[in-house]
Amino acid sequence: MNRKKFIKSSVLVAVGTHFSLNSKLVGLLELENIKTENLLGISQSHLKSDTILLEEDTYEAFLKMKSKALEDGIDLKIASGYRSFKHQKAIWERKFNQLIKTNNSTKAISQIITYSSIPGTSRHHWGTDVDLIDGSVNLPDGDLLLEQNYHGYAPFSKMRSWMEDHANKFGFELVYTQNKNRSGFNYEPWHYSFAPKSRSFLKFQLRENYKRAWDNLEFDGKSEMTKKFMDTYFNNYGAGINPSLMPS
Template sequence: MKRSRFLQLTGFASAVIVNPLLFQQDTNATINQLLGLNQSHLNAQKTLENQTYIAYLKLKDAAKKDGIDLKIVSGYRSFQDQKRIFETKFKRNKSNGLSDAENIKNIINYSTIPGTSRHHWGTDFDIIDAKVKQPKGDLLLEEHYHGNGVYCKLFEWMQKHASSYGFKLVYTNNFHRKGFKYEPWHYSYQPVAKTYFSIQQSKEFKSKWNQLQFEGKNSMTSKILNNYFKEHLGHINPSLK
């Protein structure tokens, strides 16, 4: 990534950087954050990125006034966390007889490849309404957020108010959208996430990601990875790009 381009992306175009080595260190630190390897951008509780956390508290307070108790059930996730999730699914699918290609395809319906999760960024979270009677089993199901679902009121409120606080639904219910399936529970803080998305699409990021190791990675062909970066990571709410 060119120096001028990175400064523009990170919002520090007016800063004067004298030492190229310091700039490179800053670039590497940001990429490591997005890979889930560095937590220096997070709040004290290690749940969200600092700016995202401040905006979330305002969102939560507004929702409370309307009788909704926002609760994050999944916020920041480290590389090791995502690695554990991915490898568990990979081993299970493999024991069930799935080929390597089928295995990867099955996992990335909902789960990201380690090092590429938006949850590494600290800008994204999955939410429920803690005030209602919780459903049995998996909380994050589409049926809970629509129709007579227990989180229907929450979803409708977020659709109406989330944007005012900078939050956008990531994986929208768009028939023409490819990649990850629709997730009515997954929101992202746009002011920071747009910058992070641009960095994630850079050659520098992909070069660092290539150095990561986890079970199943050797099964990923260049075609699988190219499609994944283009469709799964790229086919999101346009306002987040």
């Protein structure tokens, strides 16, 4: 181990200890400098912090892509990038507690997961994934991340088309494509992922030790999620993505 690596991992041990929910969650992944806690949204030690918070390599690649897009008159802005477990839990519980007023919990969960990830499983925990808008146009009223804002004569159409042509040169791929045969979350023209990193992060998310660590998390509705349900969720939703983002 060289000096730089040694310093980095020493710092990670300290940060990891500080952020641990409990000892069961501590599990070193095979990836250099990445821990289960990073992928669960509990530790931010893999992120680079500036005005935006992203995984280190994703951050560098995003800045390169952003400056190229600017040359073409598009201002790539991150509407949502890194999201912590705590934040995802808040989003989830707000929806869940609203829906269970009129639905049973199984139905509430299946409705939420058409668009929102189960806390602890979101690709936004990884710091490799971004929801993009174009900061150079007049923003539409209301929710920005809607399909209608990205297609036809819509404010973000030019950006979508630019991303379809150029994003992969910078390592970014659309996650939730329009492919009708794809399982999982609905089409999201705004959600891109930095493939060189997120492919290996996904590989770890699909492993049993990650799933065991996830099982120690707590949030409303979790008691309904059986092992069988979660295995199906990880297969259909976690792996229900653009094939170019699947681990080899």
